[in-house]
Structures are given as structure tokens and as C-alpha cells.
Amino acid sequence: MHGLGNDFVIVDRRADARPLPPETIAAVSHRRTGVGCDQFITIEPPAADDPAADAVMGIFNGDDGSPAGACGNATRCVADILMRETGKDTVAIRTAAGLLTAWREDDGQVTVDMGEPRLDWQAIPLSTEQDTLSIDLTVGPLSRPVGVNMGNPHAVFFVPAVASIDLPALGPQVERHPLFPERTNVEIVQILDRRSLRMRVWERAAGITQACGSGACAVAVAAVRRGLAERRVTVTLDGGPLVIEWREADGHVLMTGPVAMSFSGTLDAALLSPIQAAP
Numbered sequence: 001m002h003g004l005g006n007d008f009v010i011v012d013r014r015a016d017a018r019p020l021p022p023e024t025i026a027a028v029s030h031r032r033t034g035v036g037c038d039q040f041i042t043i044e045p046p047a048a049d050d051p052a053a054d055a056v057m058g059i060f061n062g063d064d065g066s067p068a069g070a071c072g073n074a075t076r077c078v079a080d081i082l083m084r085e086t087g088k089d090t091v092a093i094r095t096a097a098g099l100l101t102a103w104r105e106d107d108g109q110v111t112v113d114m115g116e117p118r119l120d121w122q123a124i125p126l127s128t129e130q131d132t133l134s135i136d137l138t139v140g141p142l143s144r145p146v147g148v149n150m151g152n153p154h155a156v157f158f159v160p161a162v163a164s165i166d167l168p169a170l171g172p173q174v175e176r177h178p179l180f181p182e183r184t185n186v187e188i189v190q191i192l193d194r195r196s197l198r199m200r201v202w203e204r205a206a207g208i209t210q211a212c213g214s215g216a217c218a219v220a221v222a223a224v225r226r227g228l229a230e231r232r233v234t235v236t237l238d239g240g241p242l243v244i245e246w247r248e249a250d251g252h253v254l255m256t257g258p259v260a261m262s263f264s265g266t267l268d269a270a271l272l273s274p275i276q277a278a279p
């Protein structure tokens, strides 16, 4: 499935307890020798003592099989699967970032309550104490990002024009900067007006992707914190728009966008045994 071109292999493991080592995930995710995806997603059964959850979602990056704490676009896709399967109009998905509630809008799009952003420096996490509203970091034309954790780390840089930034060159330098002990997702954002933002993303362990839901949430939160945008904005990524609202009442971030099914099938057992990812 994909959300705005951020693509996923989603494996239903509710009746399959075979181990899934990172190298297997990277092999399946490889675009030439596997299926190919930005993130590899698992659906697992909820724990017996977790009746509120319809399912558990695991999120792994395609480059190396590393776990990611959040993935907004894939959460919409998994919610779509669960809503179709159960007939329910609201579902709850257990993730590393907590229990995320999702529902379908009248136009068929899916909204996920992504929870509250975490904004203190230890939560991003950063390696030194900093005001996360203006982190002391400059990489080429990118400087003083806003730090936001949406269950995963984000460094948001405001720029005059996203098109003039060499993100493939700069993204990995920020991702791996020692200031970010768990590395970071990297967003560049241009304010079009107080309700419309244009962003591009370099994802941790996935590189340039067409869209990043948690990144769009981080961008909206950063823009509100800097006083540059309203609390409800349209964030346009390379793959298209998401509507993000940082809700005043409870501080939760709501993300609304499309889901799309590409194809379904059965993974070959050979792909599911630990094999070496192609270089």
C-alpha cells in the first residue's frame, strides 16, 4: 500500500510467528531484489491484556530494517485494512508511540490521532541540552531547526524555497549529526501562507521519500511553535497534500490523508528466511 507515494510492504503476522530479523526486512524492502518499499510494516495480534487495541503495528525502515517509532502514512493504511476487515468506523492501533485512534472521513480519506508531540530536548532526543525551538545547528544553507518528536525524531528547517535545497546531499549529514544520538528524520519547509506549507523530507534509514506523515505533523507543530502558521494547515509533500491539525483542546496532532492499495500477495518463504540484503 502507499500513502501519497510513501510505500509499504504490510505483512499480516496475526497467524504467523516466524522470526523477522532486520536483514530479512531489508531484503524484502530492497527495490531491485525484493518487493521494494520505504517502510516494512507488520500487523500483529493485540496483547491479551490490551482489549482497547484492534491490532499492534510494527514499523521498520527499508534501508536496514531498523525500527521506527512512528509512521503516519502507514498508520492510515493499516487503519484502512482494519476498518474494512471489522466494519468498524473507528479503530485503535497499538504502536511504539502509544495507542493511535483512526477513523474514515466522509470523502474516504483516513484521519489518525497521532497523539501529542514531545518537545523537550531529551525526548527528541538531542545529545546536549538545547531549546528545541531553535537548535544550534548549521549544515550548509540549513540552520537552527526546530526539534519535534512524534514517536520518532524530526529536525524541521524553515527555508525560503524548498526547490533550492540539495536535500539528497544535506539530508544524510543532518540525519547522522552527533547532535542526534538516535539519528533523525529531516524536513525542509517553505511557508506559502499561514494555512499552506510545502515540505520535502529526508527520512532516517529510508532517504528521500514522496511523503512522511509523522514529518508533516512535525512540520505543522514547528510552524505553530514559530508563530508562522495556524493550527490547521495543508502540508504539501512531493507526493501530495496532508491536512494536519494541532488540536488546541488536548494538544493532539490529527493527520488526514489518502490510502491506496497497490497489490496483495504472499511472500515467498525464501524471502522470509534470513538472507543477505543485496548491496
Ligand SMILES: N[C@H](CCC[C@H](N)C(=O)O)C(=O)O
Pocket (backbone or CB within 6 Å): 006, 038, 039, 061, 067, 068, 069, 070, 071, 072, 073, 074, 152, 153, 185, 203, 204, 205, 206, 209, 211, 212, 213, 214, 215
Ligand atoms: N514515512 C513515515 C515515517 C518513517 C520514519 C522513519 N524513517 C524513522 O526512522 O523514524 C511516516 O509517514 O510518518
